[in-house]
Amino acid sequence: MEQAAQTEELRPPITDVGLIGWVKTRLFNGVFNSILTLVTLFFLWKVVPPVFRWAFIDSAWYTSGQACRQAAGACWSIISNNYRFMLFGFYPYDQQWRPLAAMLILFGLLVYSRNRDHWKKPLAYGWISGLFFMGLLMKGGILGLKPVESTQWGGLPLTLLLAVFGLTAAYPLGVILALGRRSKMQGVKVLCVLYIELIRGVPLISLLFMSAIIFPLFLPEGVTFNKILRAQVAIILFTAAYIAEVVRGGLQAMSRGQYEAAESLGLSYTLTMRLVILPQALKIVIPPTVSILISAFKDTSLVVIIALFDLLKTTQSVLSNPEWMGFSKEAYVFVAILYFLGCFSMSNYSRKLERELSKGN
Amino acid sequence: MGNFKDNATPERVPFWLDPKKRAILFQFITFCMLGLLAYYLVSNVLINLQKQKIATGFGFLRKEASFEIGESLISYSAASTYGRALLVGVLNTIKVAFIGVVITILLGTIIGVARLSTNWLVSKLATLYVEVMQDIPVLLQLFFWYAIFYETLPSPQQALNPGAGIYMSNRGVAFTIPEAHPAYKYMLLTFLVGCLIVYVIRRWARKRQERTGQLFPTFRVGIAILFGLPFITWLAFGTPLKMDAPKLVGFNFEGGVMVSPEFIALLMGLILYTAAFVAEVVRAGIQSVSKGQREAAMSIGLRPTFVLNLVILPQALRVIVPPLTSQMLNLTKNSSLAVAIGYPDFVSVANTTMNQTGQSIEGVALIMAVYLFFSLSTSAFMNWYNKRVALVER
Secondary structure, rough: OOHHHHHOOOOOOOOOOHHHHHHHOOOOOOOHHHHHHEEEEEEHHHHHHHHHHHHHOOEEEOOOOHHHHHHOOOOOOHHHHHHHHHHHHHOOHHHHHHHHHHHHHHHHHHHHHHHHHOHHHHHHHHHHHHHHHHHHHHHOOOOOOOOHHHHHOOOOHOOOOOOOOHHHHHHHHHHHHHHOOOOOOOOOHHHHHHHHHHHOOOOOOEEEHHHHHHHHHHHOOOOOOOOOHHHHHHHHHHHHHHHHHHHHHHHHHHHHHHHHHHHHHOOHHHHHHHHHHHHHHHHHHHHHHEEEEEHHHHHHHHHHHOOOOOOOHHHHHOHHHHHOOOOOOHHHHHOOOOOOHHHHHHHHHHHHHHHHHHHHH | HHEEEEEEEEOOOOOOHHHHHEEEEHHHHHHHHHHHHHHHHHHHHHHHHHHOOOOOOOOHHOOEEEEEEEEOOOOOOOOHHHHHHHHHHHHHHHHHHHHHHHHHHHHHHHHHHHHHHOHHHHHHHHHHHHHHHHHOOOOHHHHHHHOOOOOHHHHHHHOEEEEEOOEEEEEEEEOOOOOOEEEEEEEHHHHHHHHHHHHHHHHHHHHHHHHHHOOOHHHHHHHHHHHHHHHHHHHHHOOOEEOOOOEEEEOOOEEOEEEOOOHHHHHHHHHHHHHHHHHHHHHHHHOOHHHHHHHHHOOOOOOOOHHHHHHHHHHHHHHHHHHHHHHHHHHHHHHHHHHHOOOOOHHHHHHHHHHHOOHHHHHHHHHHHHHHHHHHHHHHHHHHHHHHHOOOOO
């Protein structure tokens, strides 16, 4: 008995538990891993402190461009002095609360939509009226709001506008294309396959060139569309092809039994799709759809090339100002952080959704 | 009896309730509408082009381009034709895409494996890399690397010299290369011959193994042949050692090889961005092979290299290859962003051509055709490869 009591009191050696144990099993298990850890630590020691010094200790935050050039570190003043222009572009200075309000509505809707319990009809109406209201805020002209031409829109609101409207319009188009690709009508199928493969085979930039340079040629004389709308159409057409492929994956994952059951109930094609197939197929493909949303959001930055003043272009025009020339790193890091926050929260959400959906099944 | 007759000849169905006829009608209407739309657009285009006095067709390709291109793999001057300028652009695109793809696969594999490492520090760093790089637009990354080059690096006079024979300045990176000597041509030749020999040896070794069960150290012998033959050639030519080092002449370097900042920025941006996606693909592929496979292979006494080569890799590659292909295509398509930082890739040259000649429809059509060709040929190659890999399955 005495012996048993003694053995019970014995605790695992201190080198196997707690911090030391953790370090031993996670960082120094074996010769190779130990060397790897040491090399990595050396690398971090060489990189992290200088970057930290550059960004936080030697940096200038609220100075003029001239004073910034004396500082040894980063010049964050370029952002504190120009953030209004970077975020809102040429939107009239005293009216900039309007794009801000529009963005807040958008963020509010996004945050509210995070919870799947809220995914009901009222939410759809909320989104439609929200988008409409956002457009109204941006454009103005009624309710005593000063009208603002869309040529003056720019910065972050433009980026978000291109991404959000791009995806809302591309989604139904993509679903139609996916259904067309799986259609029994050979003619329709060939058309859809051609469209999807053609668009997926070319870079977005060629479509943007098309919208900027060629599209005006397609219209009769005197009819013009504004540049933002044309770029928007190019992004919609591009994104739709990718959504079509994702949705096709969902449609293929449906078992034949589902189609047969719907048919044996006497449902027509439209009703089969609307009530049986699409609700299930679209649910499966929510995670990949979110990743398309993410890449659509990133791809909006390409409109820089056709000289639309999105977030990246406004940043570049700040950089072409002689006072702030040469502080590209700081400005681009700021823009990168904004994009990162947007994309990271979306991909995080998609992961959460994936977990929830797999639990549900 | 009348009922009987009715059943034998079913009542006539109106054509809009007969799915077959309805489908034909529906497709007919679709094509008619598309045709009308196309007719309307084309007629508008023709009218507009006539008004702007722009000739249609690809005749402009034979005209003199009269613009310079910064870097070119073939001889080119402003007196060359537009056709040749565009060819230079295509070759530049292929150059950046090829180098990019090779390095991306290497880097992506390393990061993907690092994410699965048992080393906490390494796996967390790899995860951080993947998260950050995936979530920043590639165009912004290109701008960032380009800015690092022209803002942070000094002028050629004060060029950084990180290693012997390498000079980094805001004009690009200058490397020392061996001075031209006929030996190098023959070394390349013997290397290619070596590849052929190794291929033959591999086939023979496999046949012999199937027949007798004897193993042949193909890998070690192959390495020896691949590197040994060129080395012997090099010795036979009297070990040429003369180097062509870059020297500062006036405001820039002469001699050696000069790599432009645009090219390096484009390559870095594309590689670092795509490697994050490749890492995810590789990780998913490795994780798709269940633990039992490795344990089973080890329990029947296979050596660790065989476990990897015969059991793990064939299964993992089947999962990895299709998404990897699409990432490689993405890299090629993203290389078109070169136009934003001024590397003369195909889109950039085509853009200049469009601006000079006004032949925008032909220009965009050419851009689309070239990238479609890249995509279709890559996917054709990968389909062939997929089929080969899939055949391993019983």
